[in-house]
Amino acid sequence: MEWLSVFAPEAAQRLAENHKEQLPLKGTSRERDFEPVCKLFLPWTAGTWLLTELDDDGLAFGLCDIGHGMPEVGYVSMDEIYAVKGPGGLRVEQDLQWRAKHTLSEYAAQARSAGYIRA
Template sequence: MEWLSVFTPQAAQQLAENHKTQQPLKGTSREQDFVPVCKLFLPWAAATWLLTEMSDDGLAFGLSDLGFGSPELGYISMDEIYSVQGPGGLRVEQDLHWTAKHSLSEYASKARAAGRITA
């Protein structure tokens, strides 16, 4: 679970708490629309993730933008993201200066319209 080092303790705790919230099936009208807890990015590429929840085994949920013009909502494997290494051994990072201003569904709607996650 090396990927746990990507998150601040506060973000890791909130992601876990959101995951433990009892919710109906994803995509239904009763699903809770969380505000993203954190933004992850690859420092050398265009990939960005806004995460709202994460299980203990590193399965996160959020908005993914890999830089191809088609951001999407879904589950994300932190093992998979953390395994990607860039120049000089760089790995995925949490944007410590980012604060969510909208719910995840609002970010997703804006991202689909723009073809990328917009701040």
């Protein structure tokens, strides 16, 4: 679980809380449209993730954009994101200054229209 070091402690806690709250609601009309908890990015590429949930095994849920013009909402493995290494050993980072202004579905609609995540 080396990937856990990517998250500020408050973000990791809120992602886990959201996951626990959402779990019994998945697939129902009561499913929550959370504001993203955090923004992750790859400093040397256009890869960006706005995450709302995270389970104990590192499966995260949110808006994902690897920079090919097709952002999508879904699940992503933190093991896979963390395994990506860039120049000088750079890895995925959390944007500690970023704060959500919209719900995940609003960011997703904007991203589909623009072809990338605007955050």
